[in-house]
Amino acid sequence: MAVVVIGLKVTGLILVVALTIIPPVAARFWTDQPMRMVALAALLGALAGYLGVTLSSAREGLPTGPLIVLAAFALFLVSFLFSPRRGVLASLLAYRRLRQRVHLRQGLLALGRDEPIFDGLTLRLLRRRGHVRRDGVATPAGLAAARDAEHEERLWALYRRRYPDDALHREHAGLTPIGQVLSADAIHALERELPPEGAR
Secondary structure, three states, X not given: OHHHHHHHHHOOHHHHXXXXXXXXXXXXXXXXXXXXXXXXXXXXXXXXXXXXXXXXXXXXXXXXXXXXXXXXXXXXXXXXXHOOOOOHHHHHHHHHHHHHHHHHHHHHHHHHOOOXXXXXXXXXXXXXXXXXXXXXXXXXXXXXXXXXXXXHHHHHHHHHHHOHXXXXXXXXXXXXXHHHOOOHHHHHHHHHHOOOOOOO
């Protein structure tokens, strides 16, 4: 309440609304914990105030209130773009990594099933990892990786059939190596239930 009253005198009615909203929204990009969010919002608000006052004092005639709000918006923009968890850049990188994982996985499964691969990105990823030669023929390392991918795919399929509710909560189930998600005992149990390759 005190912040709003003081802000009304410094920035005016319209700008104080922005000043009370922007710092918490910017802080939300950096953390999920309420107490840290409050502390970070206060820090961002104080930093915006300092930057706005400093800029307004650098040249005569510059209004303090709007510059404080502009500084707050600049901090929000930095958070929006560069936050490592929710920022635009982080989201784009995560999407790019996921897309590459999907293409690589599908490429290995295609190699294991002796299916043709036409997608350019898939072929580039397989070549980059040494799984196929330039002419598209699988290397020994590629065939071994394809067998491992096919085996993991069968394990994941069995896991999804046995535990459908649990599988729904597994992020990217089928792309993440199963050893990073399930315990060794759980994997051994699935291995025992796995039907022979080629069996229906």
